[in-house]
Amino acid sequence: MPLCAAIPVCYICLMIAHRFSAVIVISGRGSNMKRLIETQDGYCVSGVASNRSAAPGLAIAQGHDIPIFSAAQKPELWDWIASKAPDLVLLAGYMQIVAPETIAKFPRKIINIHPALLPALPGLDTHGRALREGHKRHGVTVHIVDCGVDTGEIIAQAGLDIETNETEESLAARVLALEHQLYPWVVSNIAKGEISLSPTVTFSAAARNDATQRGFLLP
Ligand code: GRF
Secondary structure, eight states, X not given: OOHHHHSOHHHHHHHHXXXXXXXXXXXXXXXXXXXXXXXXXXXXXXXXXXXXXXXXXXXXXXXXXXXXXXXXXXXXXXXXXXXXXXXXXXXXXXXXXXXXXXXHHSTTTEEEEESSOTXXXXXXXXXXXXXXXXXXXXXXXXXXXXXXXXXXXXXXXXXXXXXXXXXXXXXXXXXXXHHHHHHHHHHHHHHTTSEEOSSSOEEOHHHHHHHHHHTEEOO
């Protein structure tokens, strides 16, 4: 009997139809998570995890029939994420440092969105600091997570000019709108093979053209 005849049809389908999957990790409201779930272009969201059981984003994910999990303890949280065998882990407002041993378990597969134009303004309070320090440009960065705080390799950025009468609230709202465009774009392009993360971050010509048209900045 030929080998293929011995393999059940449904198993063949599963092997052929590998769906690129992502688990999203949040700590709070989950607006980036929501946008990633609504997009699911080329990828599927196979779970949402949070270190806070009260994170409002969890209920939103549940409303989309996405499996959710919360645990204050990091080993439990990351064991659940690993159980989903995701192609990518998407940090979206996850307010904890990822341990080096966890990063080693998901090499170049954990990415984060940070509300500033890295390497400027790593850490917290990016909008307030941008205003107080008199920055002229501000924006958002999607990057690979490494062992530092917001130091990982940059995948893509979107920027804006800070206006004269800008307040922290107006700036936060304008940056968030950019975040909601940039993060799903990056994930879709990784899922479709237009952006590679390993061994280095590289882009297809199509991804570069599309980024230029959308005003996104690539390294
Ligand atoms: C976003 O500004 C993101 O860049 C930062 O945390 C915030 C999360 O917002 N890492 P939300 O929970 O996605 O609405």
